[in-house]
Amino acid sequence: MQEAITKADTLIEAMGWIRKFRGKTTVIKLGGSIVDNEEALMHILLDVIFMESVGMKPVLVHGGGKAINRALAEANIEPKFIQGRRWTNPATLEVVERVLAGELNVFLTEEIERLGGRAMNLSFNTTNVLFGEKLTLPDGEDLGAVGHVTRVDRSVIEGLSYTDQVPVIPSMCEGENGEHFNVNADTAAMAVAQSLGAEKLVFLSDVNGVRRDKDDPDTIIHSLNADEARALISDGTIATGMIPKVEACLETLGRGVKKVHIVDGALRHSLLLEIFTTSGVGTEIRQ
Ligand SMILES: Nc1ncnc2c1ncn2[C@@H]1O[C@H](COP(=O)(O)OP(=O)(O)O)[C@@H](O)[C@H]1O
Numbered sequence: 001m002q003e004a005i006t007k008a009d010t011l012i013e014a015m016g017w018i019r020k021f022r023g024k025t026t027v028i029k030l031g032g033s034i035v036d037n038e039e040a041l042m043h044i045l046l047d048v049i050f051m052e053s054v055g056m057k058p059v060l061v062h063g064g065g066k067a068i069n070r071a072l073a074e075a076n077i078e079p080k081f082i083q084g085r086r087w088t089n090p091a092t093l094e095v096v097e098r099v100l101a102g103e104l105n106v107f108l109t110e111e112i113e114r115l116g117g118r119a120m121n122l123s124f125n126t127t128n129v130l131f132g133e134k135l136t137l138p139d140g141e142d143l144g145a146v147g148h149v150t151r152v153d154r155s156v157i158e159g160l161s162y163t164d165q166v167p168v169i170p171s172m173c174e175g176e177n178g179e180h181f182n183v184n185a186d187t188a189a190m191a192v193a194q195s196l197g198a199e200k201l202v203f204l205s206d207v208n209g210v211r212r213d214k215d216d217p218d219t220i221i222h223s224l225n226a227d228e229a230r231a232l233i234s235d236g237t238i239a240t241g242m243i244p245k246v247e248a249c250l251e252t253l254g255r256g257v258k259k260v261h262i263v264d265g266a267l268r269h270s271l272l273l274e275i276f277t278t279s280g281v282g283t284e285i286r287q
């Protein structure tokens with residue numbers, strides 16, 4: 001009996017938070033390392049289903065860098081990255097599209113349904129919602145078929161909330177002439193969050209947040225403002241895959257998204273902890 005009472009207490013405690021976030025959009029970016037972690041992924045998707053069930057509006061945007069690398073290795077194609085983005089020739093694009101818009105997008109949608117939720121995959125194979133153009137790097141380096149998102153079809157994404165479906169969006173976009181582009185998933189999530197005016201953007205990564213020493217979880221920085229974040233990028237504390245993530249956070253905050261967090265996707269219930277606790281988990285990036 002006591003156990004049941006404690007559970008009921010927990011529900012009552014959550015009521016204030018549920019009220020606060022009911023009807024509000026949270027964009028969740030799933031990194032490739034988390035998509036690969038079966039146990040962690042299941043708990044994340046259960047959190048997502050819970051959020052949807054209590055009237056929040058979770059929107060999933062996913063990458064899949066590791067799965068793409070595996071598929072490229074099978075096809076004997078050498079992966080190449082320029083400034084953190086995958087150099088994407090036509091053969092690479094074919095693999096990226098098969099893995100992201102085909103396999104992973106369908107897999108995630110089916111997993112949500114298998115776990116008892118409702119979801120809709122929004123890709124080239126169904127209804128594409130991300131439109132954009134070729135990305136040109138400042139130094140003029142050519143990345144091939146890599147794009148950035150310039151327009152998001154909000155009405156399709158928002159329309160899914162009427163049927164209680166969680167939108168699941170792969171990080172690819174379509175150009176003006178119907179061409180397909182590979183998009184860095186952090187920047188795709190940023191574009192979706194901006195377009196929807198999301199209450200929160202949460203990056204689920206394979207680390208517990210931004211750290212002073214990238215190999216030491218105890219050095220996590222719980223809160224960072226824009227100037228501090230830029231200084232940590234300049235002095236090399238924030239490096240590799242964390243750079244596009246933090247840059248995406250900074251850009252997003254300047255454009256109407258209220259809160260941006262980087263949290264550990266492998267920590268059980270990290271999503272709910274982020275939303276239902278005052279201090280949250282991971283790193284919060286502030287303006
Ligand atoms: N200061 C830092 N704090 C935490 N992680 C960092 C830092 N600098 C670089 N990283 C690296 O960033 C990685 C996370 O980015 P990424 O590899 O793109 O993962 P994902 O897109 O799957 O979340 C970490 O695994 C870590 O190796």
Ligand SMILES: CC(=O)N[C@@H](CCC(=O)OP(=O)(O)O)C(=O)O
Pocket residue numbers: 030031032033062063064065066068084085086096146147171182183184185186
């Ligand atoms: C242009 C570019 O780099 N696209 C990424 C898209 C996937 C991605 O970003 O996946 P993660 O979230 O796992 O890093 C790529 O091809 O790997």
